[in-house]
Amino acid sequence: MARETFERQLQMLLDQVLVLGSMVEHVVLESLDALERRDLVAARRIYEADLQVNEKRYAIESGCITLIATQQPMARDLRFLAAILEIITELERIGDYGKGICKIIMLLSDEAIDPVQIYELQEMAKLGLDMLRRALDAFVTCDATTAREIPMEDSKVDQLYNQVYRKLVEQMTADNTTVDRANHIMWAAHNLERMADRVTNICERIVYVATGEMKELDTT
Amino acid sequence: MFTNLESSMTEEKQITPPTLHLDIAPKAETTQLSDKNKIEIREFSFFYGKFKALGNISMQIPANQITAIIGPSGCGKSTLLRSINRMNDLVPNIRMDGQIILNGENVIGSGVDVVDVRRRVGMVFQRPNPFPKSIYDNVAYGPRLYGISHRYGLDEMVYNALRQAALWDEVKDKLHQSAMALSGGQQQRLCIARALAVEPEVILMDEPASALDPVATLKIEELMQTLKETYTIIIVTHNMQQAARVSDFTAFMMIDNPKTRTGVMVEYGPTTQIFTNPKNKQTEDYVTGRFG
Numbered sequence: 001m002a003r004e005t006f007e008r009q010l011q012m013l014l015d016q017v018l019v020l021g022s023m024v025e026h027v028v029l030e031s032l033d034a035l036e037r038r039d040l041v042a043a044r045r046i047y048e049a050d051l052q053v054n055e056k057r058y059a060i061e062s063g064c065i066t067l068i069a070t071q072q073p074m075a076r077d078l079r080f081l082a083a084i085l086e087i088i089t090e091l092e093r094i095g096d097y098g099k100g101i102c103k104i105i106m107l108l109s110d111e112a113i114d115p116v117q118i119y120e121l122q123e124m125a126k127l128g129l130d131m132l133r134r135a136l137d138a139f140v141t142c143d144a145t146t147a148r149e150i151p152m153e154d155s156k157v158d159q160l161y162n163q164v165y166r167k168l169v170e171q172m173t174a175d176n177t178t179v180d181r182a183n184h185i186m187w188a189a190h191n192l193e194r195m196a197d198r199v200t201n202i203c204e205r206i207v208y209v210a211t212g213e214m215k216e217l218d219t220t
Numbered sequence: 221m222f223t224n225l226e227s228s229m230t231e232e233k234q235i236t237p238p239t240l241h242l243d244i245a246p247k248a249e250t251t252q253l254s255d256k257n258k259i260e261i262r263e264f265s266f267f268y269g270k271f272k273a274l275g276n277i278s279m280q281i282p283a284n285q286i287t288a289i290i291g292p293s294g295c296g297k298s299t300l301l302r303s304i305n306r307m308n309d310l311v312p313n314i315r316m317d318g319q320i321i322l323n324g325e326n327v328i329g330s331g332v333d334v335v336d337v338r339r340r341v342g343m344v345f346q347r348p349n350p351f352p353k354s355i356y357d358n359v360a361y362g363p364r365l366y367g368i369s370h371r372y373g374l375d376e377m378v379y380n381a382l383r384q385a386a387l388w389d390e391v392k393d394k395l396h397q398s399a400m401a402l403s404g405g406q407q408q409r410l411c412i413a414r415a416l417a418v419e420p421e422v423i424l425m426d427e428p429a430s431a432l433d434p435v436a437t438l439k440i441e442e443l444m445q446t447l448k449e450t451y452t453i454i455i456v457t458h459n460m461q462q463a464a465r466v467s468d469f470t471a472f473m474m475i476d477n478p479k480t481r482t483g484v485m486v487e488y489g490p491t492t493q494i495f496t497n498p499k500n501k502q503t504e505d506y507v508t509g510r511f512g
Contacts, residue, residue: 004442005441066495069492069496070491070492
């Protein structure tokens with residue numbers, strides 16, 4: 001008979017972190033889908049649904065604080081709860097990036113966007129979200145090896161970002177009427193690039209839980 | 221050591237000879253109680269002679285929850301706990317005002333069947349106090365007092381109580397060996413089984429783990445989480461961290477002033493609130509270790 005009640009409470013928190021991860025994943029995917037379809041109604045809906053992500057994050061944070069105050073977690077349990085507090089902040093920020101893309105959709109209104117650029121943004125999101133999913137899996141299994149490997153994929157996202165960036169700069173240089181639109185697209189790309197950086201931060205916390213080491217992970 | 225022995229002997233006096241007139245005891249004042257509350261304490265004061273040990277305590281104790289009472293030494297936590305099943309009646313020259321309502325009945329009212337109150341409100345003490353008898357006879361003691369002598373009925377009660385106390389697997393092959401040979405933690409769970417055997421509604425725990433090592437303490441704490449599904453539990457503990465770990469509600473008591481030394485209720489609320497955002501500064505000072 002170990003600390004079954006406490007372990008159940010930790011498991012419930014972990015489940016809620018996964019729910020939050022799934023929520024922000026949907027926000028990002030749906031925001032890019034709305035961008036492709038130029039769906040202003042969907043963009044507004046996703047933008048407003050960010051409140052639910054925030055509420056979930058605060059609920060998890062409150063649960064962590066309660067367990068820290070009442071259960072006197074030590075060692076790995078303490079690192080796990082401290083990691084959750086960081087990870088949910090990163091997840092909420094990823095949700096904010098999706099929300100930011102929705103705001104861009106509303107600003108772009110019906111301006112034409114090169115389908116290739118949309119495809120590149122979708123590729124960036126696909127890479128970042130795949131990193132996120134595997135990072136959360138590694139959190140569940142407390143897998144430091146995988147958590148150290150995932151950030152190395154960040155360079156692929158950076159490459160795509162640089163590709164999008166260069167094309168947009170070329171467009172703006174060639175035709176200054178595209179500056180506003182290109183700037184908005186660049187901002188969307190920047191959000192997706194930052195999303196992958198947040199996944200690296202999550203991976204650092206997983207390594208911390210598994211090993212107690214607190215240091216930046218190599219992304220190259 | 222002598223003090224411990226003395227207190228242990230006093231605690232053993234809890235088993236009062238059977239009177240078995242459960243249905244003919246005159247009922248005291250009856251009061252409607254919310255379904256969610258098992259016990260309601262109303263403006264309860266307690267006096268040892270002229271000394272007012274508790275002053276105007278009011279609290280509602282929810283059913284099937286664990287309520288912890290914390291506070292510095294001498295604030296009246298144990299006095300309050302022992303009032304709920306009239307254990308303080310064993311102390312000479314005491315007086316009580318107010319009401320302690322259990323299922324609509326004021327248990328401190330006149331004419332109350334004290335033996336029945338103690339069957340409905342079981343108690344587990346600081347130090348494990350098994351009788352110098354076999355494990356089986358310890359658990360069967362209460363049911364036998366209440367007139368159950370049929371072997372199979374007793375066997376079933378002993379089995380159920382030991383199962384509920386998470387002790388069955390450890391003792392099933394030595395039921396007729398002396399309870400004194402069990403470890404401290406096992407003895408305490410045996411005492412819990414002994415309290416459960418008479419099918420109480422409420423279990424009072426007075427520092428139930430203070431004499432146990434950390435592993436045995438953990439077992440008792442986990443056991444409490446299982447038991448609260450069936451029983452209402454009230455625990456007095458000096459260990460604030462234990463109160464935080466195990467309880468759903470926490471009551472913080474302290475003395476009103478150094479001259480009168482009357483125990484009063486400072487704050488009572490959900491344990492999460494008491495340990496993360498207490499409303500009263502004295503509570504905050506106590507739980508943060510700045511007082512007491």
